[in-house]
Amino acid sequence: xxxxxxxxxxxxxxxxxxxxxxxxxxxxxxxxxxxxxxxxxxxxxxxxxxxxxxxxxxxxxxxxxxxxxxxxxxxxxxxxxxxxxxxxxxxxxxxxxxxxxxxxxxxxxxxxxxxxxxxxxxxxxxxxxxxxxxxxxxxxxxxxxxxxxxxxxxxxxxxxxxxxxxxxxxxxxxxxxxxxxxxxxxxxxxxxxxxxxxxxxxxxxxxxxxxxxxxxxxxxxxxxxxxxxxxxxxxxxxxxxxxxxxxxxxxx
Amino acid sequence: xxxxxxxxxxxxxxxxxxxxxxxxxxxxxxxxxxxxxxxxxxxxxxxxxxxxxxxxxxxxxxxxxxxxxxxxxxxxxxxxxxxxxxxxxxxxxxxxxxxxxxxxxxxxxxxxxxxxxxxxxxxxxxxxxxxxxxxxxxxxxxxxxxxxxxxxxxxxxxxxxxxxxxxxxxxxxxxxxxxxxxxxxxxxxxxxxxxxxxxxxxxxxxxxxxxxxxxxxxxxxxxxxxxxxxxxxxxxxxxxxxxxxxxxxxxx
Numbered sequence: 001x002x003x004x005x006x007x008x009x010x011x012x013x014x015x016x017x018x019x020x021x022x023x024x025x026x027x028x029x030x031x032x033x034x035x036x037x038x039x040x041x042x043x044x045x046x047x048x049x050x051x052x053x054x055x056x057x058x059x060x061x062x063x064x065x066x067x068x069x070x071x072x073x074x075x076x077x078x079x080x081x082x083x084x085x086x087x088x089x090x091x092x093x094x095x096x097x098x099x100x101x102x103x104x105x106x107x108x109x110x111x112x113x114x115x116x117x118x119x120x121x122x123x124x125x126x127x128x129x130x131x132x133x134x135x136x137x138x139x140x141x142x143x144x145x146x147x148x149x150x151x152x153x154x155x156x157x158x159x160x161x162x163x164x165x166x167x168x169x170x171x172x173x174x175x176x177x178x179x180x181x182x183x184x185x186x187x188x189x190x191x192x193x194x195x196x197x198x199x200x201x202x203x204x205x206x207x208x209x210x211x212x213x214x215x216x217x218x219x220x221x222x223x224x225x226x227x228x229x230x231x232x233x234x235x236x237x238x239x240x241x242x243x244x245x246x247x248x249x250x251x252x
Numbered sequence: 253x254x255x256x257x258x259x260x261x262x263x264x265x266x267x268x269x270x271x272x273x274x275x276x277x278x279x280x281x282x283x284x285x286x287x288x289x290x291x292x293x294x295x296x297x298x299x300x301x302x303x304x305x306x307x308x309x310x311x312x313x314x315x316x317x318x319x320x321x322x323x324x325x326x327x328x329x330x331x332x333x334x335x336x337x338x339x340x341x342x343x344x345x346x347x348x349x350x351x352x353x354x355x356x357x358x359x360x361x362x363x364x365x366x367x368x369x370x371x372x373x374x375x376x377x378x379x380x381x382x383x384x385x386x387x388x389x390x391x392x393x394x395x396x397x398x399x400x401x402x403x404x405x406x407x408x409x410x411x412x413x414x415x416x417x418x419x420x421x422x423x424x425x426x427x428x429x430x431x432x433x434x435x436x437x438x439x440x441x442x443x444x445x446x447x448x449x450x451x452x453x454x455x456x457x458x459x460x461x462x463x464x465x466x467x468x469x470x471x472x473x474x475x476x477x478x479x480x481x482x483x484x485x486x487x488x489x490x491x492x493x494x495x496x497x498x499x500x501x502x503x504x
Binding site: 001040043045046047048049050051052053054055056073075076079080082083084106108109110115118122123150151154160161162164165166176177178179180181182184186189190192193194196200201202203204205218231232233234235236237238239240241242243244245246247248249250251 | 280289292294295296297298299300301302303304305306307308325327328331332334335336352358360361362367370371374375402403406412413414416417418428429430431432433434436438441442443446448453454455456457483484485486487489490491493494495496497498499500501502503
């Protein structure tokens with residue numbers, strides 16, 4: 001049997017330690033190709049580049065691994081990987097990350113890491129986004145790597161029941177893995193206002209994360225708080241099926 | 253009773269005819285405040301601006317309507333509207349659009365228009381994204397406006413069963429409104445390759461839309477094809493609840 005083909009991407013760019021930690025793991029599981037943004041793309045959500053051209057360059061950035069830098073968004077990276085770099089080849093798994101910072105709860109919709117993973121899943125590719133709660137570029141991924149490997153192997157074995165996993169990982173003292181639902185949570189914004197050197201007013205986005213699912217123990221946030229790695233199987237069908245009947249009054 | 257406060261935004265920018273057509277309708281229903289991007293932001297998905305400051309300027313762009321241009325993404329516009337422009341005020345409805353082009357099916361996740369609407373719904377604001385199948389800036393919105401009004405009134409009356417609607421509208425000969433689910437569909441990418449004036453290779457995203465839900469008559473695509481306005485109630489919880497049980501094997 002030939003080795004599985006594994007696409008690696010992220011939103012922090014080619015030189016993020018999280019990407020290297022992820023590549024180290026998946027190199028042992030198959031043939032690895034990396035297509036990553038040429039600049040940090042945090043918070044890009046599912047953005048795509050449509051009004052300008054995208055650049056793609058092969059780079060020697062990672063030992064023994066075919067790697068490309070892309071000028072576009074994380075979703076652009078996956079599209080180019082699938083339709084240009086790996087055209088006509090079957091991608092067995094796409095892994096995105098390891099993101100420096102949490103993508104649990106509502107962060108999934110703002111996250112370039114998770115949007116890249118979702119884009120691959122739209123193409124029918126099994127896909128996992130990995131994120132660490134540690135924002136630091138000095139983060140130690142060693143305690144997380146055995147779990148990353150286990151989850152990748154599980155998806156490669158093909159019996160997961162899901163094409164897209166949102167995996168978030170505590171920093172130390174990991175107890176185990178917990179499969180859970182996305183917590184209901186939101187960002188409470190507090191724009192920092194300032195005056196720039198030219199005397200013009202600006203606003204800079206800041207805010208604090210508010211868990212509105214406190215007290216429930218079946219969410220990703222509660223799993224992480226308890227020291228577990230959270231795994232949320234995720235979808236791209238945003239239909240609220242529970243609202244369809246009530247809303248039909250609008251048809252009259 | 254005081255007039256409802258209605259926030260209007262879009263992803264095509266302040267001077268898009270679709271925005272003006274939408275403002276014309278909602279001006280008759282309440283007090284209107286517009287916060288729109290200062291440049292086209294199509295395909296921005298749920299992107300937010302975190303690594304640089306955002307500018308916000310009051311502009312005289314629309315008659316009798318308080319309007320602001322924002323240098324950020326559509327989601328930034330909603331955040332600034334909620335936390336700066338309309339701070340301490342209760343927003344009764346957010347409407348986004350009318351987008352020039354379809355946001356049916358999977359387009360919802362790439363769409364700045366729908367991401368802005370979703371952002372408002374995350375804040376607990378009833379929210380509707382409107383899109384017309386007509387891409388042209390010369391589009392005639394007159395046949396759509398009575399339906400836009402009807403759907404806005406329905407949401408303002410507060411008995412919709414949903415906080416977020418994805419509304420797409422055919423161009424002419426509208427038969428009525430159909431409540432439906434998001435079609436399973438995807439973009440089949442075909443990157444256009446070229447060489448720029450400096451001799452460097454580039455890729456430009458193009459592609460065709462592929463409906464994978466052909467033959468089913470309960471989707472937004474089928475409703476639009478039959479001449480109906482499609483209304484899909486939408487959510488931000490991406491958990492695949494059907495996969496949770498199977499996936500629990502991973503916990504062992």
